[in-house]
Each structure stands twice: as structure tokens, then as C-alpha cells.
């Protein structure tokens with residue numbers, strides 16, 4: 001290893017290689033301030049340096065874990081003392097933006113929000129948005145095939161990527177920097193790397209698709225007495241607003257109460273009473289503010305007259321819009337509880353209510369005081385659920401966000417296993433998935449078989465073996 005570190009210092013510059021002691025001054029995750037563990041951390045500046053680093057690691061069989069913004073929620077970014085962390089933090093450059101062709105070319109370490117802002121400056125829009133926008137990177141978004149808040153209209157990350165450059169496990173640079181909507185010249189190789197969580201290659205650059213900006217925005221927070229009312233309203237608004245419906249997010253009462261509990265640091269004001277069973281945020285976006293607003297208001301009025309929506313507040317300013325979205329995006333508040341088991345599942349909308357009733361019954365039988373926080377991207381069939389078995393137990397959470405290290409006791413680890421079984425087992429029968437948008441990483445690896453067949457998993461192994469026979473890229477993750 002000392003030889004490898006000297007070689008890496010030579011390849012990228014000594015100041016861009018941290019040794020095992022220096023890496024411990026860094027946090028291991030966006031939400032966890034415990035010291036990062038790694039043999040070394042390397043910060044290459046460009047694709048050629050990534051290639052040289054990977055080639056050197058390949059030669060000696062050194063495992064490599066790639067880091068973007070370390071906001072991933074499946075432990076795909078987790079490293080051990082034996083791993084080398086490859087951080088793309090020096091590869092944040094926006095290389096070019098083509099207004100006529102509606103594309104932007106970036107280095108993979110570029111932060112999502114910077115791409116969004118660069119597009120907006122030119123009257124365009126990047127169709128991916130998620131709560132971690134200020135920290136997560138384009139490479140991380142591609143590696144996890146991130147979803148987020150605008151999937152209903154623009155699709156997941158896969159739909160935003162036109163071209164990509166990847167460094168393979170032996171250091172080969174695979175450049176597929178296509179910038180066109182149509183290119184059926186053989187296999188679309190870039191798709192292999194979307195959602196591969198750093199196990200098949202290191203994404204170094206990408207060409208992303210941009211869309212026309214939608215400056216007219218209408219946002220409403222809606223309240224309901226039942227889940228059926230919410231799902232009926234979604235169907236109705238989808239047909240009335242069609243492609244203009246940008247987001248339809250659901251929040252069940254316990255999470256609404258937590259997020260608007262003003263005695264908790266980081267919470268926000270409740271624009272509607274906290275006594276309703278379910279809430280939703282509906283947002284439409286378009287380019288003609290007068291007609292867009294009138295169509296949006298009409299859709300809401302119709303749903304209110306039909307008795308579906310029982311209360312509503314409509315944002316009258318950008319600040320009011322941001323306040324409404326904060327209720328949904330205050331997701332780190334669930335981390336106050338210790339332990340807090342976090343899930344990201346997908347399942348058919350018409351199975352959601354019975355699924356939630358079923359898991360609640362089983363969880364309550366184990367932990368009578370259990371708190372279940374559910375919210376998510378209803379229109380994408382994607383729910384986020386946090387289970388807090390002992391809700392009265394809090395972790396120290398001084399900033400309302402990052403938590404100090406939480407090490408689960410043996411008993412809590414056992415509880416996690418029991419909880420996983422309750423949450424994941426019913427998904428097979430209803431055609432759901434153990435991971436809607438966060439990926440498999442280490443956390444959900446034992447449960448992959450609930451959502452993928454034996455043959456699918458065998459084919460994943462075959463691809464991994466073909467592209468990374470020495471298994472140096474994020475070994476042990478996914479399969």
C-alpha cells in the first residue's frame with residue numbers, strides 16, 4: 001500500500017491524496033458525522049487522472065469506493081479501512097451549455113443545484129430535483145438513477161442523460177458523449193452504468209438534456225380525510241392538468257405533525273390544521289402564468305366541489321411556495337429518533353392503503369408505541385417510510401440535521417432485521433420494489449430477491465464479472 005499511495009501522489013499531486021489518518025477528519029456521510037474510514041482518499045482533477053488512479057488500483061487489486069456528495073441513502077458510498085475512496089470533489093466543472101441543442105456537458109462531480117442554476121440562467125430547466133440538491137452530484141445521481149420531485153413530468157435521471165463518459169475497472173476510458181435525442185447505433189452502453197452504484201465504472205462526465213423553463217408555477221397544500229380522496233384527486237388533477245402537473249407529493253398526518261411541530265428545531269409553520277389524515281402538495285408548471293393559474297384553480301375547485309379536497313392553501317408568493325415544500329423536505333427530522341429505520345419502496349397506488357394498514361398492525365404488535373412516518377412521491381408509486389420503534393428515545397441532533405454518530409446496539413440491529421422483514425416481505429406479492437429510487441447498496445442487498453428474480457440477479461452478477469473481473473469497484477455492493 002505505501003507504494004500505491006506514492007504512485008497516486010505522483011499521479012494526482014501529493015496535496016490531493018489523504019492518508020488513513022487524514023481521512024478521519026472527514027464525516028462519513030451527509031447525515032453522519034462519524035469519521036470516514038479508508039486507506040486513503042484521492043481527488044483526481046479530470047477523466048485522465050481518474051483513469052490513471054483506477055489503473056494503478058487495478059494492478060494491485062485495490063478496492064475503490066467512489067464518492068460524490070455522500071448523500072446516498074443505501075450505504076453504497078460506505079467504505080472500510082481497506083478501501084480507497086475516489087472523491088470527485090475537484091471535478092465540478094460545467095464544461096459547456098448548448099442553448100439551441102438544449103444540453104449541458106458537465107464533469108461528474110458537479111453539484112446538482114449548480115446545473116439547475118446554470119440552466120435557469122439561460123431560460124432552460126434541468127428536469128431533476130431532490131432535497132439533497134445542494135450537495136449531491138451528477139455522478140451520484142447517475143450512479144443511483146436518482147428520482148426526486150419531478151419524476152412525474154421528466155422521468156428519473158436515466159431520462160436526463162444523453163451521453164456519458166465512464167472509467168472502467170481496468171482504467172479504460174469509455175466515452176459515449178452523445179448529445180442527440182436519437183442514436184440507435186448498437187447497444188446504448190451508458191444505460192448499463194445508470195443505477196449501477198459505482199460497481200461497474202466511475203462516471204466522469206455527462207451530457208444532460210435540458211428543457212424549456214417553466215416560469216409559471218402554481219403550488220397548493222391540500223388536506224384530505226382519507227387516502228381514497230387523495231388518490232382520486234391525483235387521477236382527476238392528472239387528467240385536467242396533463243403534462244403541467246409537475247409534482248404530487250403525499251404526506252400522512254404523523255410526518256406533517258413532526259414537520260410542523262414548532263417546538264422542534266428545523267420544523268416549519270403549519271399552514272393548515274394538523275388534524276387531517278393525509279396531505280398532498282400539488283404543483284403545476286407552465287409558461288403562461290394567466291392561463292396556467294386558471295387551469296390549476298379550476299382543477300382544485302372541481303376536486304373541492306366533489307368533496308375530495310377538504311381544505312387547501314394556495315401559495316401566493318415564492319416564499320409561501322418554499323414554506324409549503326419545506327414541510328415535505330424536512331425529512332431529516334425523523335432522524336431525531338433512535339433508532340429510525342428508513343425505507344424507500346414502490347408499490348401500486350391501489351395497494352398502498354392495505355399495505356400501510358398491514359405493516360402498522362405488525363409493527364404495533366412488536367412495538368406498541370411505534371411511530372410510522374410516511375410520505376412520498378404518490379404519482380410515482382413511491383413511498384418513503386420511517387419506522388421509529390421507540391419514539392420517545394432521541395439522538396442528540398443539535399442542528400436539526402446532521403446527527404452525531406449513532407451506533408445501534410445488538411438489540412436494535414436485531415429490530416432492524418425484524419422491521420425489514422415486515423416492510424419488504426409483502427412487496428413481492430403486490431409487485432412492489434424494495435428500492436424505488438435510493439438503490440440497493442449494502443442496506444438492501446439481502447432483500448434484492450424480493451424484487452428481482454433469480455435469473456435477473458444471476459445476469460447482474462454476469463455483467464459485474466465481465467466488466468470488473470477483479471471486483472475492485474465498490475465490491476460487495478448490490479450483488
Ligand SMILES: Cc1cc2nc3c(=O)[nH]c(=O)nc-3n(C[C@H](O)[C@H](O)[C@H](O)COP(=O)(O)OP(=O)(O)OC[C@H]3O[C@@H](n4cnc5c(N)ncnc54)[C@H](O)[C@@H]3O)c2cc1C
Pocket residue numbers: 030065066067068069070071072073075076077088108109129130131132135136137138139140141142143144145146147148149197198199201202203204331332437438441474
Ligand atoms: C435530504 C435528502 C433528500 C434526498 N432525496 C432524494 C430523492 O428525492 N430522490 C432520490 O432518488 N434520492 C434522494 N436522496 C438520496 C441521494 O441524494 C441520491 O441518491 C443522490 O443521487 C446521491 O448523490 P451523491 O453525489 O451524494 O452520491 P454518493 O452518496 O456520494 O454516492 C451514492 C452512490 O453512487 C456511487 N457514485 C457516486 N458518484 C459516482 C460516480 N461519479 N461514478 C460512479 N459511481 C458513483 C457511490 O459509490 C455510491 O454507491 C436524498 C438524500 C438526502 C440526504
